[in-house]
Amino acid sequence: MANTMSNGATREIFMSEALREAIDEEMQRDPTVFLVGEEIGVWGGSYAVSAGLLEKYGPDRIVDTPIAEAAIAGLGIGAALTGSRPIAEFMYSDFMGIAMDQIVNQAAKNRYMFGGKARLPLTYRAPFGAGTGNAAQHTQSLEAWFVHVPGLKVITASTPYDAKGLLKSAIREDNVVVSFEHKALYAMRGHVPEEEYLVPIGVADVKREGTDVSVITYARQVHYALEAAEQLAAEGISVEVVDVRSLYPLDTDAILRSVRKTHRAVVLYEAVRFGGFGAEIASQIQELAFDDLDAPVLRVGAAHAPVPFSEPLEQGSFPDAEKVAAAIRESLQGVR
Amino acid sequence: MAARRRAVARASSKTGKASKARAKATKSRARPTATVNTTLKSMDDGQVRWIYQTMRRIRRFEETAEEAFKAAKMRGALHFYIGEEATATGACAALEDGDFITSTHRGHGHCIAKGARMDKMMAELFGRTTGYSGGKGGSMHIADLELGNLGANGIVGAGIPIATGAALGSKLRQDGQVTISFFGDGAGPTGAFHEGVNVAATMKLPVIFLCENNQYGMATHNEFANAAPISARGPAYSIPSPKIDGNDVFEVYETVKEAADRARNGEGPTLIESLTYRHKGHTVLDQKNYRTKEEIAEWVARDPIERFRTAVSSAKRMTAKEFDAIDADIEREIENAVSFAEASPWPTLDAIERDVYAE
Numbered sequence: 256m257a258n259t260m261s262n263g264a265t266r267e268i269f270m271s272e273a274l275r276e277a278i279d280e281e282m283q284r285d286p287t288v289f290l291v292g293e294e295i296g297v298w299g300g301s302y303a304v305s306a307g308l309l310e311k312y313g314p315d316r317i318v319d320t321p322i323a324e325a326a327i328a329g330l331g332i333g334a335a336l337t338g339s340r341p342i343a344e345f346m347y348s349d350f351m352g353i354a355m356d357q358i359v360n361q362a363a364k365n366r367y368m369f370g371g372k373a374r375l376p377l378t379y380r381a382p383f384g385a386g387t388g389n390a391a392q393h394t395q396s397l398e399a400w401f402v403h404v405p406g407l408k409v410i411t412a413s414t415p416y417d418a419k420g421l422l423k424s425a426i427r428e429d430n431v432v433v434s435f436e437h438k439a440l441y442a443m444r445g446h447v448p449e450e451e452y453l454v455p456i457g458v459a460d461v462k463r464e465g466t467d468v469s470v471i472t473y474a475r476q477v478h479y480a481l482e483a484a485e486q487l488a489a490e491g492i493s494v495e496v497v498d499v500r501s502l503y504p505l506d507t508d509a510i511l512r513s514v515r516k517t518h519r520a521v522v523l524y525e526a527v528r529f530g531g532f533g534a535e536i537a538s539q540i541q542e543l544a545f546d547d548l549d550a551p552v553l554r555v556g557a558a559h560a561p562v563p564f565s566e567p568l569e570q571g572s573f574p575d576a577e578k579v580a581a582a583i584r585e586s587l588q589g590v591r
Numbered sequence: 592m593a594a595r596r597r598a599v600a601r602a603s604s605k606t607g608k609a610s611k612a613r614a615k616a617t618k619s620r621a622r623p624t625a626t627v628n629t630t631l632k633s634m635d636d637g638q639v640r641w642i643y644q645t646m647r648r649i650r651r652f653e654e655t656a657e658e659a660f661k662a663a664k665m666r667g668a669l670h671f672y673i674g675e676e677a678t679a680t681g682a683c684a685a686l687e688d689g690d691f692i693t694s695t696h697r698g699h700g701h702c703i704a705k706g707a708r709m710d711k712m713m714a715e716l717f718g719r720t721t722g723y724s725g726g727k728g729g730s731m732h733i734a735d736l737e738l739g740n741l742g743a744n745g746i747v748g749a750g751i752p753i754a755t756g757a758a759l760g761s762k763l764r765q766d767g768q769v770t771i772s773f774f775g776d777g778a779g780p781t782g783a784f785h786e787g788v789n790v791a792a793t794m795k796l797p798v799i800f801l802c803e804n805n806q807y808g809m810a811t812h813n814e815f816a817n818a819a820p821i822s823a824r825g826p827a828y829s830i831p832s833p834k835i836d837g838n839d840v841f842e843v844y845e846t847v848k849e850a851a852d853r854a855r856n857g858e859g860p861t862l863i864e865s866l867t868y869r870h871k872g873h874t875v876l877d878q879k880n881y882r883t884k885e886e887i888a889e890w891v892a893r894d895p896i897e898r899f900r901t902a903v904s905s906a907k908r909m910t911a912k913e914f915d916a917i918d919a920d921i922e923r924e925i926e927n928a929v930s931f932a933e934a935s936p937w938p939t940l941d942a943i944e945r946d947v948y949a950e
């Protein structure tokens with residue numbers, strides 16, 4: 256994680272705090288930035304990301320809305336088109352279903368349909384991911400829906416450092432960026448520099464170097480990959496973990512660099528395996544690095560089912576370190 | 592500038608300063624209880640007993656679930672209905688067998704009032720195979736399709752168009768059934784509300800939209816969320832939209848009965864705003880103080896179960912002994928529910944991909 260070590264002083268903060276700092280700094284820097292969403296003010300955000308910001312910026316810039324996801328998405332578009340730089344928060348990414356027309360048919364396409372004349376400096380933020388016991392309508396990983404829509408950029412961070420730097424870049428973008436925040440990571444701590452920095456959108460980060468197998472992944476699954484890498488190191492297997500950080504644009508070069516080194520790839524994601532974003536990564540690898548591969552590219556993803564409530568079912572439904580380790584071993588066995 | 596002042600005023604009123612004044616205002620808006628005795632008189636002993644039993648079952652089920660949650664025996668989100676029991680109970684008392692309901696994230700009360708088994712509900716909260724959904728849904732997704740409960744729902748407002756659809760089905764099948772859609776004041780702002788209610792009104796469908804206005808959706812006050820009261824919306828859809836005291840089980844019963852009769856007569860939907868209050872936080876974990884202690888105390892003092900008990904006692908319809916006997920039965924039922932849940936097996940991994948599609 257070379258770039259998490261800045262020259263200056265760092266402190267350990269939660270990802271929720273890192274995100275808050277990103278929003279806070281960008282709001283200070285640019286008076287046209289504002290945050291809009293449900294329970295972001297008095298409540299402080301359902302994952303406390305915006306705690307304290309209402310007191311600091313007041314209700315004109317920390318805009319609490321009623322339960323109205325289509326309106327939240329549309330408010331972001333209208334305000335962006337007319338000169339503001341909104342950050343629109345969905346309480347859970349599952350609720351973006353209600354806002355899909357605004358996001359997909361409006362936000363993503365306005366610029367193109369208007370012949371490149373519209374500017375949409377707009378960031379959508381949404382918690383995603385399973386493991387919380389909140390059942391099928393509060394736990395999904397729907398990133399593939401959005402990656403599939405030209406006009407949207409999609410990012411997701413695995414560390415507080417990346418979360419802050421990526422969100423700041425997203426807010427400064429003159430494009431629509433969808434930022435997915437994994438619920439299990441809000442309470443994760445990590446080093447974040449005191450001084451200002453950005454993490455560019457579209458650049459992957461090698462979170463662990465290795466030589467035998469590349470695990471290409473993002474968000475919470477980065478940590479499972481690192482855990483598996485640690486376990487396998489004891490067995491003499493050297494695993495490289497590539498955190499793509501940005502799903503669109505995708506840093507294909509970084510992925511290929513890693514695969515050309517290890518000759519084996521496991522693509523790991525928490526969404527439903529079938530039709531998930533990992534399929535895109537896997538096909539990029541086989542199209543562009545077929546001759547470098549010593550084994551089929553494997554995908555590890557969630558079961559073909561909504562996320563179940565009961566703990567053993569939920570935990571069993573999505574990937575973890577054990578499942579990744581198994582896939583890495585399988586990859587090392589070569590051709591199936 | 593004026594707009595800004597309004598926004599600031601609204602934001603500060605959300606922090607609870609104004610909530611005391613609001614509680615007073617809502618109190619004086621509540622209807623006098625003159626209708627109570629005539630409704631009680633019209634009920635037979637079985638109905639009276641059922642109402643008490645149902646409200647107590649809801650209360651005890653949730654108090655017990657809260658203990659289990661705090662003892663780390665269950666996880667996930669639990670939204671308690673405590674304080675709102677009269678609305679589900681009065682409404683379901685006015686339904687016929689075979690009628691339908693759609694429910695919400697705060698669904699235990701609707702579920703019990705529609706006749707669900709507490710042991711299967713408890714087992715679902717515990718995530719066990721014997722639960723209503725075999726542990727796949729949890730608290731927010733209990734359905735009992737045989738009883739006409741089309742499901743609790745994790746998406747605010749989502750039950751409203753589904754209820755409209757159930758009512759359309761009833762109309763097409765001419766089965767004479769009605770559907771109640773329970774939803775919170777927080778669903779008032781959703782697009783699903785408008786689409787679902789408008790379609791039902793244009794098609795004159797046999798559906799009752801029952802807004803449980805417990806005055807808050809999370810920390811957001813109902814008056815902040817909805818530009819006009821839910822009860823003011825009826826004229827926009829050319830349907831009646833009475834506002835009632837949701838802690839008065841008799842008034843709820845009478846109003847829903849009238850709406851159900853209308854629906855069965857082909858006169859179309861009714862929108863009801865039932866004013867009530869949740870005694871507990873938004874979820875079992877919510878300890879935020881967006882409501883004043885005074886406001887909470889004031890509403891706890893208007894406890895729907897106590898009010899019912901007082902009315903029934905003073906009309907000499909039930910004795911203290913009879914109430915106690917019901918309570919004792921419920922305690923046994925609850926104990927059984929918990930031991931049933933705890934003794935039930937956990938689901939196994941082969942269940943994960945089962946039930947996704949019909950075979």
Ligand SMILES: Cc1ncc(C[n+]2csc(CCOP(=O)(O)OP(=O)(O)O)c2C)c(N)n1
Nearest residue numbers: 350697745746747775776777778807808809
């Ligand atoms: C579409 C949607 N948006 C947001 C949420 C998150 N959420 C769950 S309950 C709730 C408040 C609902 O308030 P209300 O409808 O008044 O019901 P109450 O909780 O008061 O019973 C919110 C915002 C959700 N579940 N669904």
Ligand SMILES: [Mg+2]
Nearest residue numbers: 775776807808
């Ligand atoms: Mg409410």
